[in-house]
Amino acid sequence: MLTKTCASKNMFMNNQKFQPQDKSIVINKPKIIEILDEIKASESIVDLRESTNALKENLESFKTDQVGVLNISSNGDTITINQKNLFVQLDQIIESGTIDRAIYYIERLQKSLTTIKTGKNNDINLNRWQEYEDILTDSLWVINRRDNSGVHTSGYWGNFIPQIPNQMLKRYTKKGDWVLDTFLGSGTTLIECQRLGRNGIGIELQNEVAKKAESLILSEPNKHGVILDIVKGDSRTIDYYGILEKHKIRKVQFLIMHPPYHDIIKFSTDPQDLSNAASVDEFIKMLSEVVEKASAFLEKGRYFALVIGDKYSKGEWIPLGFLAMNEILHKGFSLKSIIVKNFEETFGKRNQKELWRYRALVGGFYIFKHEYIFLFKKK
Helix, strand or coil: CCCCCCCHHHHHHCCCCCCCCCCEEEEEHHHHHHHHHHHHCCCCHHHHHHHHHHHHHHHHCCCCCCCCCCCHHHCCCEEEEEHHHHHHHHHHHHCCCCHHHHHHHHHHHHHHHHCCCECCCCCCEHHHHHHCCCCCCCCEECCCCCCCCCCCCCCCCCCCCCHHHHHHHHHHCCCCCEEEECCCCCCHHHHHHHHHCCEEEEEECCHHHHHHHHHHHHHCCCCCCCCEEEEECCCCCCCHHHHHHHCCCCCEEEEEECCCCCCCCCCCCCCCCHHHCCCHHHHHHHHHHHHHHHHCCEEEEEEEEEEECCEEECCEEECHHHHHHHHHCCCCEEEEEEEEEECCCCCCCCCCHHHHHHHHHHHCCCCCCEEEEEEEEEC
């Protein structure tokens, strides 16, 4: 047992004096489990609080290069844990009103340190769910700045922010899974696959765009040794079976699409390009064909994310996103979530905020500040 250094009353009153940092620390797993077992054996709630505070005091000054009861050098079996969240759980134990409740929290902490519990479709350890503060779970995403780290670039018109595939891959894939992006663009999805240890296949209609994406992706370190395949072709007619067979797989575990928002941006003069669709109905039909072809190779029970926005035409708001959503719901998918993501500026509106505000007042409309992420699950 760790040595008690002050009276239990004072220790209970002062337990908030240390502000733990939001960082990872490496500690000796068998030793902390042993200490928690000893704390559980306390004869009273006062003793239990005192012992837990003693553990906190030891952890407050803990450094991995020091020799001590929780030092990594005392045993090779270690665990990495977020210091801030560990202290939140220790405070919960200290603040318990009864010894039974305190023991419940101790056993829950021990379980989080010794047992990994992941879901079917991701690597999130649910026994340590508090540590995943970077993963969004609300349906409104206010992200004011795109991730421009590494090789990510905002230089391609119409690309989406890397945070979208990053969040989707963390929630709905495991390391080693296969991800299919049918509108590769600048390669954002495959760059995130590379960073997170997922294999990725990206399809791009335009040859020059595909070459630039390949150059960017090759410049990003492939620390997980994943397979990344850039295929030039039309997502409506390409041989998906042949692509997957080349990698000796039959299905992918996640499907993501960020198509043109009809004709808001003309990406090419190719008639197969969805941005050249003659009408909204034709656009939905073309997108539907992509979904039908690609989704046949998505594993049953896995997820599909469609990132899309609406458009104006002749003074009328066209609900492009919801038209696409309704079409997809007829193709063997259930709708799991509609996420609304804000955006602060686009190339077309950059440095023109006052002009667009004036136009909105004159025209009686509202300026687009959002797009949708429709999340589907294959039945």
